Amino acid sequence: MALPSASPPEDPVPPPPDTLVAGWKSIATDWASDQDVFKRVPWGKAMMWIFLLSDTFIFTCFLTGYMSVRISATAPWPNPSEVFALTIGGVKIPLILIAIMTFVLISSSGTMAMAVNFAYRRVRGKCAALMLATAAFGATFVSMQAFEWSKLIAEGVRPWSNPMGAAQFGASFFMITGFHGLHVSVGVIYLCIVAFKVLRGDYERSGNYQIVEIAGLYWHFVDLVWVFIFAFFYLW
Amino acid sequence: MAHAQGQQHPVSLYLKIWGLLFVLSTLSYLVDYFHFQGYFRWSLILVLMLLKAGLIVSIFMHMAWERLAMVYAILVPPLCLLVLVGLMAAEADYVFSTRGIFLGQ
Numbered sequence: 078m079a080l081p082s083a084s085p086p087e088d089p090v091p092p093p094p095d096t097l098v099a100g101w102k103s104i105a106t107d108w109a110s111d112q113d114v115f116k117r118v119p120w121g122k123a124m125m126w127i128f129l130l131s132d133t134f135i136f137t138c139f140l141t142g143y144m145s146v147r148i149s150a151t152a153p154w155p156n157p158s159e160v161f162a163l164t165i166g167g168v169k170i171p172l173i174l175i176a177i178m179t180f181v182l183i184s185s186s187g188t189m190a191m192a193v194n195f196a197y198r199r200v201r202g203k204c205a206a207l208m209l210a211t212a213a214f215g216a217t218f219v220s221m222q223a224f225e226w227s228k229l230i231a232e233g234v235r236p237w238s239n240p241m242g243a244a245q246f247g248a249s250f251f252m253i254t255g256f257h258g259l260h261v262s263v264g265v266i267y268l269c270i271v272a273f274k275v276l277r278g279d280y281e282r283s284g285n286y287q288i289v290e291i292a293g294l295y296w297h298f299v300d301l302v303w304v305f306i307f308a309f310f311y312l313w
Numbered sequence: 314m315a316h317a318q319g320q321q322h323p324v325s326l327y328l329k330i331w332g333l334l335f336v337l338s339t340l341s342y343l344v345d346y347f348h349f350q351g352y353f354r355w356s357l358i359l360v361l362m363l364l365k366a367g368l369i370v371s372i373f374m375h376m377a378w379e380r381l382a383m384v385y386a387i388l389v390p391p392l393c394l395l396v397l398v399g400l401m402a403a404e405a406d407y408v409f410s411t412r413g414i415f416l417g418q
C-alpha cells in the first residue's frame with residue numbers, strides 16, 4: 078500500500094491578500110465569504126474557542142444561580158472574609174488562602190504564556206519545562222482547594238446547611254468551586270500529556286506546535302473563570 | 314507573518330502582563346483587607362475584575378491579534394448572559410419579598 082508522500086497541510090491555504098480586508102469591513106467580508114469564516118485561524122483553535130464560549134455559559138449559569146439564592150436568602154449570608162480566614166502565627170488573616178490560590182493560578186498563566194512562546198520558537202526543552210511548571214502550579218492550586226474543602230467540611234458546612242448562616246452558601250460554594258477545581262484537574266492532565274508529546278518530538282515531526290497554544294487557551298480560561306469566582310463569590 | 318507559525322510576541326510582554334496581574338490581584342485582595350463597604354467596594358471589585366479579565370483574554374489568549382470576525386463571534390454572545398443576570402436579579406428580589414410576606418421573616 079502506497080503511503081502519501083507528504084502529510085496534508087495543517088493550515089488551509091491562506092486566501093489571496095486582496096480578499097483580506099481589515100477593520101469593520103472585515104466582519105462582513107469574512108462572514109459573507111462562503112468558505113471558512115475564521116480566516117488564518119486553525120480549525121483546532123477555532124473549536125477550542127467555541128468550546129470555551131459554551132463553558133462560559135455554564136459557569137455564568139452557576140454564578141447567576143448563586144446570585145439568585147444569595148439575593149433571595151432570608152438568613153444572613155456568611156461573611157467569606159471570615160469563613161476563609163486562616164490563623165498563621167497567632168494572627169488571623171482574612172481570606173489569605175484564597176489570595177494565595179489566586180497568585181498561584183496567575184503564576185501558572187504566566188508560565189503557560191511563555192511555554193506557548195517557546196513552542197513556536199521550537200525550543201522543546203524550555204517549552205515542556207514551562208508546561209510542567211504550569212501543571213505543578215495547577216496541582217498546587219487543587220491541593221489548596223482540597224485543604225479548603227476539608228476545613229469547611231470539618232466546620233460543619235454542607236450543601237444543605239451550615240452553622241454560619243444562609244443554607245444556600247454551602248450549595249453555591251461546593252458547586253462553583255467544585256466545578257472549577259474539576260476544570261483545573263482536567264487541565265493538569267491535559268498539560269502533562271501535551272508536554273510529554275512536546276518532549277517526545279511529536280510536533281517537531283509534524284512541524285506544527287499549534288496544540289500548545291490551544292492547550293494554553295484552555296488553561297488561561299481556567300484562570301479567567303477564577304477571576305470571576307474570586308470577585309463574585311469571595312470578595313462580594 | 315504572525316499566523317504562518319502561530320503567535321509570536323516577546324517574552325518581556327508576557328512578564329509585564331504577569332506583573333500587572335499580580336498588582337491587580339493584590340489590589341483586589343486589599344479591597345477586602347481594608348474592609349471597604351457598599352458601592353465603593355462593589356465598583357472596585359468589578360473594575361479590578363474586568364481589568365484582569367481583559368488582560369488575560371487580550372494578551373495571554375492573544376485575542377488582541379485575532380481577526381475581528383473571530384473576536385466578535387466569541388465576545389458578543391456572552392453579552393446575552395447580562396440579560397439572564399438582569400432577569401434573575403429581578404426574580405430573586407421578588408422571591409425575597411414573597412418570603413418576607415409568607416414566611417413572616
